Amino acid sequence: MATIIAPSILSADFAHLADEVKKVTDAGAEYVHIDVMDGTFVPEITIGAGVVKSLRKFSRAVFDVHLMVEHPETQIESFAKAGADIITFHVEASKHSHRVIQQIKSAGCKAGVAINPATSLAAIEEILSDVDMVLIMTVNPGYGGQKFISSMLDKISRLKYIIDDEELPCYIEVDGGINAETSKLARDAGANILVAGSAIYGAENISDAIKNIRG
Numbered sequence: 001m002a003t004i005i006a007p008s009i010l011s012a013d014f015a016h017l018a019d020e021v022k023k024v025t026d027a028g029a030e031y032v033h034i035d036v037m038d039g040t041f042v043p044e045i046t047i048g049a050g051v052v053k054s055l056r057k058f059s060r061a062v063f064d065v066h067l068m069v070e071h072p073e074t075q076i077e078s079f080a081k082a083g084a085d086i087i088t089f090h091v092e093a094s095k096h097s098h099r100v101i102q103q104i105k106s107a108g109c110k111a112g113v114a115i116n117p118a119t120s121l122a123a124i125e126e127i128l129s130d131v132d133m134v135l136i137m138t139v140n141p142g143y144g145g146q147k148f149i150s151s152m153l154d155k156i157s158r159l160k161y162i163i164d165d166e167e168l169p170c171y172i173e174v175d176g177g178i179n180a181e182t183s184k185l186a187r188d189a190g191a192n193i194l195v196a197g198s199a200i201y202g203a204e205n206i207s208d209a210i211k212n213i214r215g
């Protein structure tokens with residue numbers, strides 16, 4: 001699987017979001033990672049479905065929506081209608097993960113499940129064959145610009161082993177603290193979708209930053 005780059009617009013200039021999206025897709029990014037925070041699951045509040053709907057008019061990129069919200073089941077329809085391609089929810093925020101996955105698929109989107117650094121792979125074992133993607137958080141969710149938690153590399157490797165062993169068509173995305181150095185570690189461990197916010201939007205040359213992260 002070729003590596004996919006998903007710049008996180010959390011680190012973009014929110015006053016010029018359409019241009020900020022164009023900047024990274026023109027520079028070669030395949031996905032646009034959209035961090036949705038509800039002020040409850042994580043402290044901050046960020047982007048709602050209305051913003052995704054507006055951005056959709058300006059971009060054909062894959063919209064990779066990362067829901068950091070309680071009760072994700074209440075948000076699926078509106079983000080799908082707004083133009084999300086992939087919707088990822090946190091297993092920690094859902095009592096009925098299997099149902100949420102079915103809901104995302106019925107809405108016509110690819111389904112991802114995210115796990116926090118403190119959450120074991122065992123929490124998603126029973127739904128692994130149902131999801132298109134697992135998002136391994138390599139920081140605690142809530143903020144951009146945090147340091148990569150390197151003990152997550154072992155979790156990525158173990159997940160990669162299970163996916164290969166069971167021949168599952170499931171991508172591994174990593175999110176948090178990804179830069180040119182940590183991206184190599186994550187790729188070597190088995191990650192194939194790399195989210196990066198500050199390392200891309202904070203770079204002087206966005207194309208170079210994307211190339212370096214892709215490796």
Ligand code: DX5
Binds near residue numbers: 196
């Ligand atoms: C954190 C978000 C990330 C964030 C990553 O909760 O899910 O997507 O934007 O930012 P960096 O790449 O700066 O760690």
Ligand code: ZN
Binds near residue numbers: 008033066175
């Ligand atoms: Zn994210």
